[in-house]
Amino acid sequence: MEIKFREATVQDSEVIGSLVVELTTEICELTNTKHFDIDLNGTIQRCNELISDGHYAAIIGVYEGNPVAVVTMTETYALYAGGKIGLIQEFYVSPEFRASGVGSMLVEQVEGYGKKHNWSCIELCTPPLPEFERTLNFYQKNGLNPVGGRKMRQALS
Incomplete structure (x- = not known):
């Protein structure tokens, strides 16, 4: 199976938004909790703005012309x-x-993108456990190690 990867541009906002909505829907369904309050059109618009402003990057994986994977990243x-x-x-x-x-x-x-941009490391937050234990194992198998804690959030609106 040949997957082609490419760095996304602002023209990919709809593809990225669609895949991210699939991700958040899956998380909510598996945990039976509404963790996210996002809609497709708003997500596409936010993605467009963040990429345009240089605050956000993404890599898309494509198989036979169809997007099948995405990672979104930010530098801090x-x-x-x-x-x-x-x-x-x-x-x-x-x-x-x-x-x-x-x-x-x-x-x-x-990893390649991070090295090109001189990042000292890559961090992420896993989806809620125990429902996503397999996801945690995947990340560990691929070189990411738990560093403790849980993602915390406070809405400011």
């Missing part, structure tokens, strides 16, 4: 991590392509 800074780091915001592989190596190839794409 942390003293504890030695300066510039990359945060994976969303990471999604279509269910029919899981366990086929596509996810590992996507992690490799992020």
